Amino acid sequence: MKRAERLHAISEMLRRSGARGVSAERLAREFEVSVRTIKRDIDALENSGASIWSRPGPGGGYGLAKSAFLPPVSLSPTQAVALMVAVSVSAxxxxxxxxxxxxRKIMDVLDPKTRKRADELAHRLWVNSPPSSSRATRSxxxxxxxxQKVLRxxxxxxxxxxxxxxxxxxxFASTNCQWYLIGWCLLRDAMRWFAVSRIERATVTMTACRGHTIQEVGEPPMHARPVHGRND
Known part of the structure; x- marks a missing residue:
């Protein structure tokens, strides 16, 4: 299991544990890694914005704060299908x-009638997406x-x-139907755009990035905008 997948699985396990929490030792056994690795993963989740609480001592562990849980989700069948289409065409x-x-989690919590109508509508949409780069490289x-670690x-x-x-x-930037990784290239000592489809292999190093900013990238492509869930 790649680290990004493990982080997601850990957050799900913390969510399911509720107020009980779960110990680092149990997480280590579950994901077949060391306790030290689990603690680094917990730090990464916290740095990404997850509201994680910790309880020290015997019987202690980690859990997700109640504020981190999603409220009940209410979507129309067409809204649900729109989400399916969005992720299907952006593999x-x-x-x-x-x-x-x-x-999938959103679909699981929809009421049965809405989910059934969404499934019926989804079968009326076909998507033909080209193969993406390898899962290991993308991960x-x-x-x-x-x-924010240096990538080789x-x-x-x-x-x-x-x-x-x-x-x-x-x-990351998407332009002309192509995804790019934009970053400071240590070989060229300059900001460069790398087409993700032409990255044959990638390895995360232990070296932390030095803090190059988005402003250093320069002007974004026409009509480019950050990804967020608001309309402003």
Whole structure:
């Protein structure tokens, strides 16, 4: 299991544990990693905004604060199908696997009548998405961005030249139906755009990024905007 997937699974286990919480030792056994790794994962979840509480001592552990739980979800069948379409046509987007898992959770909590109507409508939509890059490569890229660690990539440029580079990830961008990793390239000592589809291999290093900012990337493509759930 890749780290991004494990982080999601840990947050789900913490959510299910409720007020009881779950110990680091139990999490370590569940995911077959060390307690030290679990504690690093908990730190990563907290840094990403998860509201995690901890209780020290015998019988202690970790849990998710009540404020971290989603309230009851109420969607129309067409809204539910719109979410399915969005993740289906964006299979190569960053964190697409987690998006699909999120949609499945939303579908699970819909009332049976709405879910049935949504399923019926979903069968009337076909999507033909091209194959995406390998799951291992995408997972490494996503983890490096989330944790702000230097990423080592094997990259083939448009002219066919293949190089190995260390990159400090700054942001993901989608333009002209292509996803790019934009980051500070230590080989070129400059900001560079890397087409994700041309990243053949990626490994997360233990080196922390130095804090290059989005402003250093320059002007965004026309009509580009940050991803968020608001209309403003």
């Amino acid at each position: 190569d987007a960053p964190y697409a696997d987690l998006a699909r898992a999120g949609v 490494a890229i996503e983890t490096a961005m989330t944790e 990539i094997r990259y083939t440029s448009r002219d066919g030249t293949t190089t190995t580079r260390d990159v400090e990830p700054v942001l």
